[in-house]
Amino acid sequence: MHFRGNFPSKLWARIVFLSLAALSGNIWSRSEQGANEAVISGINAAVQRRETSLLSYTVTEHYTVFRNHDEQHPAADMMVKTTYRRDAGKNFTVVSLTGSLLLRKMLEEVLATEKKMTLPANRATALITPSNYEMAVKGPAVLDGRNCILVEIKPRRESPYLFSGLIWVDAQSQAIVQLQGLASKSPSVVTGPTQIFRQYVIIDEFAMARHAQAVSNSSLLGQTMINIDYSGYDIQPGGK
Numbered sequence: 205m206h207f208r209g210n211f212p213s214k215l216w217a218r219i220v221f222l223s224l225a226a227l228s229g230n231i232w233s234r235s236e237q238g239a240n241e242a243v244i245s246g247i248n249a250a251v252q253r254r255e256t257s258l259l260s261y262t263v264t265e266h267y268t269v270f271r272n273h274d275e276q277h278p279a280a281d282m283m284v285k286t287t288y289r290r291d292a293g294k295n296f297t298v299v300s301l302t303g304s305l306l307l308r309k310m311l312e313e314v315l316a317t318e319k320k321m322t323l324p325a326n327r328a329t330a331l332i333t334p335s336n337y338e339m340a341v342k343g344p345a346v347l348d349g350r351n352c353i354l355v356e357i358k359p360r361r362e363s364p365y366l367f368s369g370l371i372w373v374d375a376q377s378q379a380i381v382q383l384q385g386l387a388s389k390s391p392s393v394v395t396g397p398t399q400i401f402r403q404y405v406i407i408d409e410f411a412m413a414r415h416a417q418a419v420s421n422s423s424l425l426g427q428t429m430i431n432i433d434y435s436g437y438d439i440q441p442g443g444k
Contacts, residue, residue, distance in 0.1 A: 240341040243353055246378030247371075248333050250411070254379075255331065258410055259442030260289045263434050267314075269307055270429045280307035284315065290442075293322035306425070314418075314430070321365045330365035332357065332380060337366070344375065347382060351375040357385070367400060379411040380404055387418075397421075408439045 262285065269280035280303025288294045296315045301308055321330050329336065337357040345354040352372040359366035369385015387398040398420040405414040416432040 243341050243355065243373070243378060244334055244339045247339070247355070247373055247380075250373070250378045250380070251331050251333050254410055255327075257441055257443055258290065259440045260287070261412070261437055261439040262287050263412075264436045266433045266435070267311055268431045269303060269311070270431070272426045275429070279303055280311060282311050288322065291324060293324060293327065294319050310428070317364065326365070329363060332371060332383070336360060345372060347372050350381060352381055353378075379406065407437050408441065410439060412437055412439075
């Protein structure tokens with residue numbers, strides 16, 4: 205039997221193997237942590253770039269309300285012309301509105317919440333950034349043939365503008381492609397906790413909403429689903 209100091213050669217080999225394995229694990233862990241931090245930093249950069257480079261836009265928003273799992277017969281319908289300006293937030297012009305008084309009130313409250321959220325004084329507190337959310341990178345994902353990264357987000361504080369859930373971001377640009385989760389507060393006093401879903405499309409290099417859905421349940425209305433489709437964007441870029 206051969207000895208190195210007081211240790212047998214087999215024991216030395218075991219110690220070397222375990223040391224190398226631990227070192228390899230630490231390197232892999234640091235590498236993975238660095239990659240995750242890069243993704244989160246990229247999300248923040250993409251959101252801030254949109255915030256500072258998008259001067260204004262107009263878009264037509266079509267709201268359709270369905271109740272109690274009936275997705276064939278709309279209970280309310282609203283067409284809105286929306287104008288966004290970085291220095292003023294969103295303003296809405298209701299082009300048409302149908303439905304019961306209660307549902308019309310609900311839609312008007314949704315618009316009022318959206319308007320308040322996009323005011324310059326409030327907008328920074330609603331952005332999907334590390335300052336507003338804890339972010340955990342879950343891994344790569346393919347969404348509609350697009351290479352993405354799946355990220356879990358949790359709000360750092362209670363706010364009517366934040367939600368808990370998942371976002372899919374583009375693997376290259378980290379622009380948000382899709383989000384889904386539970387809003388921390390319903391946009392209407394007549395609905396309960398709201399599940400939200402939103403898809404984005406790139407227009408003139410900006411991630412813009414294409415389709416959204418909000419589903420809630422309450423003792424007053426039962427299940428309520430609001431679909432929102434966005435069309436006819438006219439975008440004006442401009443740095444601060």
